[in-house]
Amino acid sequence: MAKKLKIGLFGFGCVGQGLHYVLNNSTGFKADIVKIAVKDKTKERSVSKDLITFDKYEILNNPEIDVIVELIDDAEEAFNIVSEALKKGKHVVTANKKMLAIHLEELYELQIKNNVSLLYEASAGGSIPIIRTLEEYFDNEELEKVSGIFNGTTNYILTKTINEKLSYAVALKQAQEKGFAETDPTNDVEGYDPKFKAVIIALHAFGLIIKPEEVLNLGITTLHENDIKYASEKDYKIKLTPVIQRLPNDKVGVLVAPRFVKETNQLFNVENEFNGVIVEGKFSGEQFLQGKGAGSYPTGAAVLSDISALSHGYKYEYKKHVQKHASNFTNDVIVNVYFRYNSLIDLNKIEFDEISEKYNGGDYNYIVGKVNLQTLLNNRDYILKNKLFISLVNDTISLKAKKAEATVNKEKQLINN
Numbered sequence: 001m002a003k004k005l006k007i008g009l010f011g012f013g014c015v016g017q018g019l020h021y022v023l024n025n026s027t028g029f030k031a032d033i034v035k036i037a038v039k040d041k042t043k044e045r046s047v048s049k050d051l052i053t054f055d056k057y058e059i060l061n062n063p064e065i066d067v068i069v070e071l072i073d074d075a076e077e078a079f080n081i082v083s084e085a086l087k088k089g090k091h092v093v094t095a096n097k098k099m100l101a102i103h104l105e106e107l108y109e110l111q112i113k114n115n116v117s118l119l120y121e122a123s124a125g126g127s128i129p130i131i132r133t134l135e136e137y138f139d140n141e142e143l144e145k146v147s148g149i150f151n152g153t154t155n156y157i158l159t160k161t162i163n164e165k166l167s168y169a170v171a172l173k174q175a176q177e178k179g180f181a182e183t184d185p186t187n188d189v190e191g192y193d194p195k196f197k198a199v200i201i202a203l204h205a206f207g208l209i210i211k212p213e214e215v216l217n218l219g220i221t222t223l224h225e226n227d228i229k230y231a232s233e234k235d236y237k238i239k240l241t242p243v244i245q246r247l248p249n250d251k252v253g254v255l256v257a258p259r260f261v262k263e264t265n266q267l268f269n270v271e272n273e274f275n276g277v278i279v280e281g282k283f284s285g286e287q288f289l290q291g292k293g294a295g296s297y298p299t300g301a302a303v304l305s306d307i308s309a310l311s312h313g314y315k316y317e318y319k320k321h322v323q324k325h326a327s328n329f330t331n332d333v334i335v336n337v338y339f340r341y342n343s344l345i346d347l348n349k350i351e352f353d354e355i356s357e358k359y360n361g362g363d364y365n366y367i368v369g370k371v372n373l374q375t376l377l378n379n380r381d382y383i384l385k386n387k388l389f390i391s392l393v394n395d396t397i398s399l400k401a402k403k404a405e406a407t408v409n410k411e412k413q414l415i416n417n
């Protein structure tokens with residue numbers, strides 16, 4: 001019979017309370033929360049005072065505790081807690097994607113060095129079991145791509161602005177009232193949160209440890225009604241989607257950006273706070289998972305699933321990292337985008353390789369074409385500052401087509417003359 005674990009819990013907010021509820025209302029798996037560390041001494045708690053502590057060492061130094069569950073909202077302090085726990089030989093479960101994405105390399109090393117397990121299913125996609133699916137089911141198969149909707153707040157806002165024609169401000173306020181969006185929604189609406197999740201998924205899908213600052217994240221803060229009009233005229237919806245894709249040179253391209261999604265795509269009907277993940281395998285083809293990407297009970301359920309896995313001695317094997325499935329990460333790729341701009345200065349900044357559609361109107365201007373991802377990354381601040389909008393027109397990242405030598409020579413000649 002599996003051992004009944006003793007849990008030391010950090011954080012008793014949305015997810016911490018969700019875990020407490022789910023654990024107490026599950027029939028199968030049993031574990032005891034023996035101590036809960038929180039921060040605010042003035043808050044009323046729904047559990048006995050004896051369970052609460054404000055001193056992290058009451059948990060970290062308690063030899064009775066087998067598992068640390070870290071569910072606080074401060075990424076740096078979370079890293080201090082998690083790394084200290086791993087060094088003390090304790091297994092850890094966390095939901096903190098920001099902490100994980102920023103410290104992935106150190107946390108990977110700490111698990112190996114201390115022979116302990118760190119599980120974090122709830123950190124990417126809430127209740128969607130994407131990490132264990134990648135670790136277990138797709139542990140050998142070469143993957144082509146993982147894409148999807150990894151952020152419930154922005155999906156809620158986009159659903160309301162596009163389907164119900166609510167303004168961005170009203171949709172954001174609704175998301176905050178419903179508890180999907182935080183008071184400071186920057187991490188969600190600027191695309192940082194889905195980027196942290198993409199970085200975590202890239203490790204399990206392709207074996208790469210990528211630094212979040214190397215990955216482009218464009219959010220939905222500059223979305224304008226003209227962009228919605230353009231999308232609606234073409235029967236597209238707009239979704240904020242990370243794309244993590246293997247290229248023919250065995251490198252992997254990653255970005256997070258709004259994207260026009262057609263009715264034929266699985267993500268078209270993933271609405272409101274729901275998340276969806278599409279995994280494309282070399283042999284298995286396309287798999288689609290959909291579920292609640294956030295919320296107290298769904299996230300608590302994902303954390304409980306990790307705790308249960310720990311009770312059976314489960315560890316991530318990181319096979320694709322160990323076997324070096326992909327050679328490296330790259331931003332030297334071509335993406336096909338819609339670009340709404342204000343002036344020629346904007347067009348000179350964001351240099352396109354190819355243009356397939358162009359519109360200059362009194363109301364707004366756009367072009368659709370191919371651009372290097374590195375160019376977008378270099379100009380991210382410019383795009384946001386000038387309220388320009390970029391949306392992917394498909395989910396495919398490609399390598400720059402090599403021009404025939406004769407063409408290159410001819411171009412060189414023209415430049416020299």
Ligand SMILES: NC(=O)c1ccc[n+]([C@@H]2O[C@H](COP(=O)([O-])OP(=O)(O)OC[C@H]3O[C@@H](n4cnc5c(N)ncnc54)[C@H](OP(=O)(O)O)[C@@H]3O)[C@@H](O)[C@H]2O)c1
Pocket residue numbers: 010011012013014015016037038039040041043071072073074077095096097098122123126293294295296299
């Ligand atoms: N909410 C979701 O749906 C969701 C989904 C997936 C992942 N996550 C992740 O789960 C984690 C927790 O999110 P949440 O929504 O539950 O946050 P939350 O509702 O804001 O709760 C945060 C909790 O952390 C405690 N805390 C903060 N700093 C602390 C410290 N230094 N020591 C001890 N306790 C501390 C707070 O204590 P007080 O109670 O004293 O203020 C509070 O109980 C985050 O990493 C988040 O990204 C959340």
